[in-house]
Amino acid sequence: MPGEVVIVGGGLAGSEAAWQAACLGAQVTLYEMRPRTQTPAHATGEFAELVCSNSLGSDSPKTAPGLLKSEMRRFGSLILSIADQARVPAGQALAVDRDLFSRAVTARLESEPGIRIIREEVREVPAGGPVVIATGPLTSEALSRSLANLLGEEHLYFFDAAAPIVAGESIEWSQAFWASRYGKGDPDYVNCPLSEDQYEEFWRNLIAADCAHLHEFESVKLFEGCMPVEEMARRGRDTLLFGPMKPVGLTDPRTGRRPYAVVQLRKENVPGSLFNLVGFQTRLTRPEQRRVFRMIPALARAEFVRYGMMHRNTFVNGPEHLMPTLELKAAGGVFLAGQITGVEGYIESAAAGLVAGINAAMLARAESPIQFPRETAIGSLCHYVSTPPRGDFQPMNINFGLLPEPPGHVRKNERRSAQIEMAEQAAAKLERKLSKRC
Numbered sequence: 363m364p365g366e367v368v369i370v371g372g373g374l375a376g377s378e379a380a381w382q383a384a385c386l387g388a389q390v391t392l393y394e395m396r397p398r399t400q401t402p403a404h405a406t407g408e409f410a411e412l413v414c415s416n417s418l419g420s421d422s423p424k425t426a427p428g429l430l431k432s433e434m435r436r437f438g439s440l441i442l443s444i445a446d447q448a449r450v451p452a453g454q455a456l457a458v459d460r461d462l463f464s465r466a467v468t469a470r471l472e473s474e475p476g477i478r479i480i481r482e483e484v485r486e487v488p489a490g491g492p493v494v495i496a497t498g499p500l501t502s503e504a505l506s507r508s509l510a511n512l513l514g515e516e517h518l519y520f521f522d523a524a525a526p527i528v529a530g531e532s533i534e535w536s537q538a539f540w541a542s543r544y545g546k547g548d549p550d551y552v553n554c555p556l557s558e559d560q561y562e563e564f565w566r567n568l569i570a571a572d573c574a575h576l577h578e579f580e581s582v583k584l585f586e587g588c589m590p591v592e593e594m595a596r597r598g599r600d601t602l603l604f605g606p607m608k609p610v611g612l613t614d615p616r617t618g619r620r621p622y623a624v625v626q627l628r629k630e631n632v633p634g635s636l637f638n639l640v641g642f643q644t645r646l647t648r649p650e651q652r653r654v655f656r657m658i659p660a661l662a663r664a665e666f667v668r669y670g671m672m673h674r675n676t677f678v679n680g681p682e683h684l685m686p687t688l689e690l691k692a693a694g695g696v697f698l699a700g701q702i703t704g705v706e707g708y709i710e711s712a713a714a715g716l717v718a719g720i721n722a723a724m725l726a727r728a729e730s731p732i733q734f735p736r737e738t739a740i741g742s743l744c745h746y747v748s749t750p751p752r753g754d755f756q757p758m759n760i761n762f763g764l765l766p767e768p769p770g771h772v773r774k775n776e777r778r779s780a781q782i783e784m785a786e787q788a789a790a791k792l793e794r795k796l797s798k799r800c
Contacts, residue, residue: 375700375715376496382719491695543611555621606641
């Protein structure tokens with residue numbers, strides 16, 4: 363009979379790990395400190411609460427994020443199953459109503475007989491194993507110290523920033539239009555155009571605006587994938603025009619021409635009462651967010667229901683400490699999952715939880731952990747966080763550069779198709795080996 367698996371953390375990775383382990387017959391004890399002990403970024407006690415964007419990235423099967431989602435659906439991912447149910451329109455992206463999503467994940471875990479939930483903080487890495495640490499980028503100080511002592515070194519860290527959310531009824535709709543770039547898919551984005559003069563004024567105010575002071579550290583290490591909009595703006599006047607404010611592929615129906623600059627808004631919930639400023643992660647103070655972002659004509663009277671924020675992300679030096687199974691080299695039976703491993707992104711974190719949950723359950727029933735094939739997107743992520751890099755180790759989203767090159771001579775325009783085919787074949791082969799009850 364399978365033994366007990368202890369999972370610490372009820373975010374995306376921990377929720378996925380708990381589900382996968384339970385589906386393999388393990389008796390799971392899932393610890394989550396919220397709502398008794400909150401983090402600077404969370405607002406509820408629900409499992410898998412999304413604290414930044416409500417988008418889980420591209421769902422196109424021809425993209426690396428789409429391939430990763432396809433593999434996770436193949437292996438019975440709880441996160442993808444619930445995300446598909448809580449989906450809101452977002453073109454080719456998989457975006458969700460964040461409240462519906464987290465409530466549904468919570469309900470599914472609470473109703474699973476193989477999962478026991480304990481609402482309290484775990485301050486030390488549990489002994490005995492198998493254990494999955496999935497406490498994410500906001501791991502508590504006590505558990506961080508315990509993990510650091512176990513690994514023999516301090517954690518790496520960087521700061522992550524979240525974008526503001528505004529009320530839909532406060533948008534100046536006469537100054538905005540619905541469209542997707544190049545007309546691809548449904549017109550799921552609200553586009554807020556700016557003229558050259560409006561952009562110039564906005565940019566000058568943005569780079570001069572006051573930012574929230576960071577007390578935790580003297581130095582700040584920013585991850586490029588979540589760079590605050592004001593930091594991007596300080597790199598040059600036109601930087602935003604090639605980033606979150608790029609107007610390419612859009613035509614303003616009022617003028618029949620491409621805008622000089624544009625800010626895109628994406629639905630946060632099914633009714634469309636809340637909208638996220640796409641790519642506008644920020645650490646501006648709240649008064650400055652109101653002042654500067656209201657310089658965008660369509661947001662002149664915007665009501666901010668959630669302000670942008672900045673918080674610490676913590677991750678270990680994976681290549682130094684992790685095996686491809688996500689088990690710690692120095693502590694057999696202890697697995698890491700989620701962003702603490704050095705993967706970046708919602709689905710990447712959940713994928714790490716899937717791997718750790720499966721392998722912890724395998725260990726609980728006295729079987730060897732599974733190494734996901736290198737050809738798969740999941741396996742490539744595990745390979746990345748467990749293989750010494752050429753330079754400094756930094757968090758990484760899934761991309762085709764992580765997948766192995768197809769053998770033989772393959773034309774450049776056929777390379778990705780070949781990689782996808784290799785990944786699908788390898789994932790199908792592994793799927794047949796796993797026998798799960800859900």
